[in-house]
Amino acid sequence: MKWKRSERLVDMTHYLLDHPHKLIPLTYFADLYQSAKSSISEDLGIVKETFEQKGIGLLATVPGASGGVKYIPKMQETEIREIMQELISELSHSDRLLPGGYLYMTDVLGNPDMMNRVGKVFATAFADQKIDVIMTVATKGIPIAHAIARHLNVPVVIVRRDSKVTEGSTVSINYVSGSSRRIQTMVLSKRSMKSGQRVLITDDFMKVGGTMNGMKNLLEEFDCSLAGVAVLVEAEHKDEQLVEKYLSLVKLREVSEKERKIELQEGNYFAEGGF
Amino acid sequence: MKWKRSERLVDMTHYLLDHPHKLIPLTYFADLYQSAKSSISEDLGIVKETFEQKGIGLLATVPGASGGVKYIPKMQETEIREIMQELISELSHSDRLLPGGYLYMTDVLGNPDMMNRVGKVFATAFADQKIDVIMTVATKGIPIAHAIARHLNVPVVIVRRDSKVTEGSTVSINYVSGSSRRIQTMVLSKRSMKSGQRVLITDDFMKVGGTMNGMKNLLEEFDCSLAGVAVLVEAEHKDEQLVEKYLSLVKLREVSEKERKIELQEGNYFAEGGF
Numbered sequence: 370m371k372w373k374r375s376e377r378l379v380d381m382t383h384y385l386l387d388h389p390h391k392l393i394p395l396t397y398f399a400d401l402y403q404s405a406k407s408s409i410s411e412d413l414g415i416v417k418e419t420f421e422q423k424g425i426g427l428l429a430t431v432p433g434a435s436g437g438v439k440y441i442p443k444m445q446e447t448e449i450r451e452i453m454q455e456l457i458s459e460l461s462h463s464d465r466l467l468p469g470g471y472l473y474m475t476d477v478l479g480n481p482d483m484m485n486r487v488g489k490v491f492a493t494a495f496a497d498q499k500i501d502v503i504m505t506v507a508t509k510g511i512p513i514a515h516a517i518a519r520h521l522n523v524p525v526v527i528v529r530r531d532s533k534v535t536e537g538s539t540v541s542i543n544y545v546s547g548s549s550r551r552i553q554t555m556v557l558s559k560r561s562m563k564s565g566q567r568v569l570i571t572d573d574f575m576k577v578g579g580t581m582n583g584m585k586n587l588l589e590e591f592d593c594s595l596a597g598v599a600v601l602v603e604a605e606h607k608d609e610q611l612v613e614k615y616l617s618l619v620k621l622r623e624v625s626e627k628e629r630k631i632e633l634q635e636g637n638y639f640a641e642g643g644f
Numbered sequence: 645m646k647w648k649r650s651e652r653l654v655d656m657t658h659y660l661l662d663h664p665h666k667l668i669p670l671t672y673f674a675d676l677y678q679s680a681k682s683s684i685s686e687d688l689g690i691v692k693e694t695f696e697q698k699g700i701g702l703l704a705t706v707p708g709a710s711g712g713v714k715y716i717p718k719m720q721e722t723e724i725r726e727i728m729q730e731l732i733s734e735l736s737h738s739d740r741l742l743p744g745g746y747l748y749m750t751d752v753l754g755n756p757d758m759m760n761r762v763g764k765v766f767a768t769a770f771a772d773q774k775i776d777v778i779m780t781v782a783t784k785g786i787p788i789a790h791a792i793a794r795h796l797n798v799p800v801v802i803v804r805r806d807s808k809v810t811e812g813s814t815v816s817i818n819y820v821s822g823s824s825r826r827i828q829t830m831v832l833s834k835r836s837m838k839s840g841q842r843v844l845i846t847d848d849f850m851k852v853g854g855t856m857n858g859m860k861n862l863l864e865e866f867d868c869s870l871a872g873v874a875v876l877v878e879a880e881h882k883d884e885q886l887v888e889k890y891l892s893l894v895k896l897r898e899v900s901e902k903e904r905k906i907e908l909q910e911g912n913y914f915a916e917g918g919f
């Protein structure tokens with residue numbers, strides 16, 4: 370079957386979006402569409418220009434015999450700021466206040482469209498770095514981890530509080546939780562990571578950073594290294610920060626249970642060079 | 645700025661893929677691209693044909709003033725069978741055998757590309773039904789739930805084993821786990837569902853169906869109804885099945901710890917009319 374350019378453009382766009390951070394040889398498309406490489410190159414030029422103009426992402430072309438084209442999801446600054454503002458206005462509703470000054474965020478974490486966008490925001494920040502694995506701790510970080518992973522095309526590993534029979538042999542560490550200063554345990558399946566991998570850790574919420582620090586210690590047990598830390602909401606506090614370098618989208622400045630007020634502002638995403 | 649057809653096609657394809665099951669008025673595209681509605685209709689005709697030919701999905705057009713176009717993710721039978729076979733061959737490696745005859749699947753659940761495809765498979769089966777919420781139980785069903793939710797454009801709610809302060813008030817039920825006959829507890833945040841919603845429940849693994857049945861009971865507490873049950877791997881067993889109607893992708897026939905053999909076959913997806 371012979372494909373028209375318009376059909377090739379639609380199908381190609383779908384294929385590229387479905388395979389982020391994957392090098393696709395030009396011959397793949399040439400064979401698929403029974404078209405000359407020169408036509409495919411022209412098609413990709415149109416896709417590239419549109420992706421860049423509309424802030425969908427970049428199309429990187431790698432020349433040579435083993436070359437090809439790679440779609441790199443990248444959001445534009447304006448869109449990222451819009452997402453931050455949307456999160457701030459959504460999370461500042463006073464009915465989100467829970468006893469103890471906690472914030473109800475479960476619905477936001479259960480919104481697949483929002484998670485997809487948050488994942489793309491963090492994938493934008495780490496697009497040029499070597500990331501092999503995304504790590505989070507059960508349960509609430511999982512949607513964020515999977516959303517980032519989908520855009521970076523890398524696997525997710527999930528740290529648990531307790532070991533389960535379905536995980537096989539595990540490595541376990543103790544760590545001190547940040548705010549409560551209690552000793553806690555973290556467990557990760559032994560076969561979930563290979564030594565030498567570069568790991569991006571993520572979670573929905575971070576205060577002092579005890580959980581993040583626990584994950585950092587766990588990385589060492591696997592001879593892996595930290596590639597970055599991504600947090601949806603960080604909270605202001607007076608204790609010593611356990612994690613030095615991280616990216617956050619939203620910062621919880623203050624919670625007043627009495628006045629039922631939640632004060633939020635932009636996180637450090639742009640300040641820390643996430644963009 | 646004036647858009648060329650080729651650019652419109654690329655951008656439109658991205659927008660539609662990013663907004664599944666959402667009705668988009670033609671005027672949205674007409675305004676965005678500064679183009680006549682007739683041109684937009686022609687563009688959509690090309691997208692529609694390519695989507696259908698390549699098994700990406702359907703473009704449903706709703707006529708009239710409040711009408712528009714809706715992208716419905718749908719996979720073709722051949723692709724679904726390929727995914728089933730890929731899962732079977734991946735999961736039948738003998739080194740997945742864990743003590744007690746359990747199967748190590750954590751890496752498969754941590755593979756975002758596989759989860760995305762599994763999500764689309766189940767979204768295909770439930771594309772024509774009214775689904776308001778996807779429900780799963782922590783932890784391992786979460787990636788599947790989010791993947792389905794992303795393709796159906798509905799929120800995810802996560803049932804937990806224990807209540808957490810960040811969930812606010814919760815509804816809790818006791819249920820009998822299928823195989824071990826033990827009484828267990830399930831907890832769901834009160835604000836996570838409204839009465840009258842239709843819920844698709846999902847999990848990574850099902851034997852007798854105790855956990856699924858627990859979630860069904862939980863639905864009743866919220867005055868919600870069951871829209872369907874989607875399972876990645878079901879296991880053969882001799883007890884009474886607690887869940888009558890469900891879709892599975894893979895069936896675990898037999899596990900022999902002694903001979904280190906795992907016997908898998910296609911699940912009931914096609915037999916039960918998932919397609």
